[in-house]
Amino acid sequence: EAGVVQSPRYKIIEKKQPVAFWCNPISGHNTLYWYLQNLGQGPELLIRYENEEAVDDSQLPKDRFSAERLKGVDSTLKIQPAELGDSAVYLCASSLGQGAAEAFFGQGTRLTVV
Amino acid sequence: GNSVTQMEGPVTLSEEAFLTINCTYTATGYPSLFWYVQYPGEGLQLLLKATKADDKGSNKGFEATYRKETTSFHLEKGSVQVSDSAVYFCALSDLQGAQKLVFGQGTRLTINP
Numbered sequence: 001e002a003g004v005v006q007s008p009r010y011k012i013i014e015k016k017q018p019v020a021f022w023c024n025p026i027s028g029h030n031t032l033y034w035y036l037q038n039l040g041q042g043p044e045l046l047i048r049y050e051n052e053e054a055v056d057d058s059q060l061p062k063d064r065f066s067a068e069r070l071k072g073v074d075s076t077l078k079i080q081p082a083e084l085g086d087s088a089v090y091l092c093a094s095s096l097g098q099g100a101a102e103a104f105f106g107q108g109t110r111l112t113v114v
Numbered sequence: 115g116n117s118v119t120q121m122e123g124p125v126t127l128s129e130e131a132f133l134t135i136n137c138t139y140t141a142t143g144y145p146s147l148f149w150y151v152q153y154p155g156e157g158l159q160l161l162l163k164a165t166k167a168d169d170k171g172s173n174k175g176f177e178a179t180y181r182k183e184t185t186s187f188h189l190e191k192g193s194v195q196v197s198d199s200a201v202y203f204c205a206l207s208d209l210q211g212a213q214k215l216v217f218g219q220g221t222r223l224t225i226n227p
Contacts, residue, residue, distance in 0.1 A: 003157075004157070033215075035215075040219070040220070041219050041220070042118070042203050042205070042217030042218050042219050042220050043158070043203075043215070043217050044217070045214055045215070045216075048214065056214065091157070091158070093158075102160050102163070103160075103215060104160075105150075105157040105158040105159070106157050107155075107156060107157040108157060
C-alpha cells in the first residue's frame with residue numbers, strides 16, 4: 001500500500017514568489033494534516049482537514065498561506081508571497097479520522113527561499 | 115497549552131550501549147503519547163505509543179512507559195545498533211475533538227560502531 005505522497009521533494013524559489021506543495025494521503029484516510037518543521041525543531045501543525053473541511057487552521061498564517069482539499073482527498077498548500085523565513089520542511093500526514101491514534105507522514109517538501 | 119519537552123541532543127553512543135531519551139509533557143486531560151523516529155532522508159515514522167497511564171509501548175527493542183505521576187514518557191533501549199541512528203521525537207495527542215500531535219524538539223541520536 002502506498003504511503004503519503006508529497007511533491008515536490010525540494011523547492012528553491014526567490015522571495016516574493018509563490019509556491020505550492022501537493023499531498024496525496026493514504027487511501028481511505030479522512031483526516032489530513034499539514035505540519036511545518038523548522039530546522040532543529042519538531043513539527044508544528046498548520047492545518048487539519050476532516051474530509052474537505054478545514055477543522056483547525058488556527059496556526060495557519062492566513063495573510064500568505066492558503067490550503068485546500070477538494071473532494072476530500074488530495075490537498076495543496078500554497079504560499080504567496082514567500083518570505084525568507086518560510087524556508088523549512090512542509091510535512092503532510094493522514095490518519096483514519098477521529099479517535100484513530102496513528103498519523104502517517106510523507107517525506108516532506110524542503111523549501112528554500114533565497 | 116499542551117507541550118512536550120525532550121532532552122537536548124545530540125546524543126552519541128557506542129553500539130550495544132543502553133539508551134535513554136527523556137521526555138516530559140504538560141497537558142490537560144489524558145493525552146496519548148508517542149515516539150516518532152525520522153531516519154536520514156525519510157519521513158516521520160511511528161515508533162511506539164501509549165494511550166493511558168501505566169501503559170508501556172514497545173517496538174524494535176525500544177520501550178516507553180506512560181507515567182502520569184511524573185508526566186513522563188522516556189524512551190529506552192537496552193542495546194543500541196548503528197541502524198538506530200536517527201532523530202527521535204516525543205509527541206502527545208490532544209484527543210479533544212480529534213488528533214492534533216504536539217511534538218518535542220527532537221533528539222538526534224548517533225550510534226558509533
